[in-house]
Amino acid sequence: MNTTVNAVLFKSKTLSNGAHPLMIRICQNNKKKYKSLGISIHAQYWDFEKNKPKRNCPNKEQIINLINDKIKEYSEQIIEFKSINKEFTVTTLVEKVNHITVFKTVHQLFETHIQKLKEERRTGYALSFNQLFNSLLEYNGHLDISFSDIDVLWLKHYESWLRLSKGITDNTIAIRMRTLRALYNVAINEKFVKAEHYPFKTYRVSKLAQETLKRSINKSDIGAIINYKTNHEYTIFSIDLFLFSYLSGGINFVDLANLKPNNIINNQLVYTRKKTKKLIKIPLQPKALELITKYRNSDNPYLFPIFSTFHKSDQQKANRVHKVITKVNKYLKEVGKELNIPITLTTYVARHSYATVLKRSGVATSIISESLGHSSEKVTQIYLDSFENSQIDEAMKNLL
Template sequence: MATTINVLCYKSKTLNNGEHPLMIRICKDGKKKYISLGVSVKAEHWNSEKNITKANYPNKEHISILIANKKKEYETEIVKLKSEDKLFTANTLSEQISNSVKPRTVEEAFKAYIQLLQEENRRGYMLSVQQVYNSLIKYNKHLDLHFTVIDATWLKRYEAWLRNSGLAENTIGIRFRTLRTIYNYAIENDMVQAEHYPFKKYKVSKLNQETAKRALSKEDISRILQYQTNNKFMSLPIDLFAFTYYTGGINFVDIANLTKDNIIDNRLVYKRSKTGKLIKLPLTQQASELIKKYHDTKNPYLFPIFSVKHTTEQAKANRLHKVITKVNNRLKQIGEALDLPITLTTYVARHSYATVLKRAEVATSIICESLGHSSEKVTQIYLDGFENSQIDKAMKNL
């Protein structure tokens, strides 16, 4: 006897919101099995003859895609079992499907991933993911939808909405790379089948835009380090810039968390907060002098960013935001006073460190290791393209 798969509105059960659950009904050998789809509709929105939502149902597209994908999932499994000449019942078919993938909503996946980042103390990236979550809520009104709804067409509409909102190309790229990460996380955790992955058709790479130059020459770096001013508030920004440059392009958040325990045998040893990668770098004389300059027996931290009163993650986050904003504002003023070609920030020191090493023909693998990047591909993004002088020299060989 043929096996049939249908979706129906289970009117025998009424939920607290007055809606009825949608159920998958498997019919095999005269026996029936009902499995909830995890969504519900009101009776007036359901066409019982065709077993589809009515045209006036506000969430028609989402439900239609969910039904089509779920039916396809069961029908594909039936074909597979028959091709392998395996016997099955309505119950075993249901168990086979439920054991392979447990559909979860996009909302659930985002919250699970954010919780994971929080447990790993990756607060910076967690806030970035939260920002994308907020953006999607604003766009779609809710994320109580399954990943199968997010296809190439859905992604194109989201991209158009972001553009109409006035977002820059690189910002849009970040939104989509984060969403792609969440989708991959959902696949890895059996929340959705890999066959529904929409990023094979929708290429995130097209959103990559060449990042504006954020590295300075060695000469400009020297001008910054030698900058003289009567403004005492300019001293710390320059010193933090210098420390970043002299210690492998260390991130601001990692500088803030440094204590004397991070100095071992005249080396700076710490775990990068963003990736958890262990960094071990020799302390240059310049870096050691900066540490001595800010030594305070009452403060366990090497620099006056955090203090003993910053005991919670929230207190640290608030303090970090306050200090880095002030530091970058003052560095910007210094950059303008020196007539530098780019806006000066603490991050410029990190880029400049990598670029200066590259120009000195240091291998990318070594630069990658010192920066704490996960791969050389990431490091390559940091590094400048060939400079005009290099191109001019190369052209002479023609």
């Protein structure tokens, strides 16, 4: 199936000024399709044998560049179709190439992408895009702009505004910029902007990265938290959730909230992490089993009283997690201050402490990594899966 693409001056149509439209002609199996290049030329300036402007044609170089660029687009698309053995017609080829002309504003893509994430039940990720969306609206006043308007200078001004006007730290700015970069890549993939406008080749998000503040505590601090005496019911609940996370592979709050009895298999905690979709298998320590027994209620399908039968939709669950974790962290912070723990105590400290306590106890980094951030978390879990359960059991005995 041979397909040819060339430029022609369409003499069958004469405009009011006597010129003819310049067209791209695609031929395949005796079928032809014409696509206007948006300009017209008088016949006296066109070489009909070579199908190109004559030497004396006004704006000759610009016209040649326009022709070459468009022919290149069609040629590259033909190669892409052939590389995957995809059948195509002149019509589907033209539609595919000219999809680049579809325009969608930054505002519109934000809305459709956030909705898509919600439909995929990626509520937390959708929330990140929604936070960025609101921040950009506050900064720019509106987002009825094209992605090509977001250039390096625009990004630098937004960065300065976040830092100077909003008092936001570099790490948080980096998160905002990574989210915006992700949306820009979606825009490129969906042909709403050309890759040549991509500003993140020059504007480096990595320059914003700072060394993360210490988020872990040692075994003696863990012991002090366990032995903390109080009659306040919610403080006790907050400490118990912190301890369960610490003893259960640093399980994060969202996954902990979603745990049900069927997540306990042969004294192991088995669940799929919501954020990474990774299957996690962690031996349950005796104290962790005690906590499960303490909070287990036959009227509630969940192991811990964070969700109930009332919380059905993803949005209801997201709202509930936000409400509970805020309250839990409030009481953990108070406990930490009273115990003179050197950092602000939160549920996330349990996650980091799980890793660092094992590392300081001499556990090999191949079994558990000190860092449980986005970049290394998957690697850590792959290592955990590759070892015998007995090795993980032995390692986790170092937690208390």
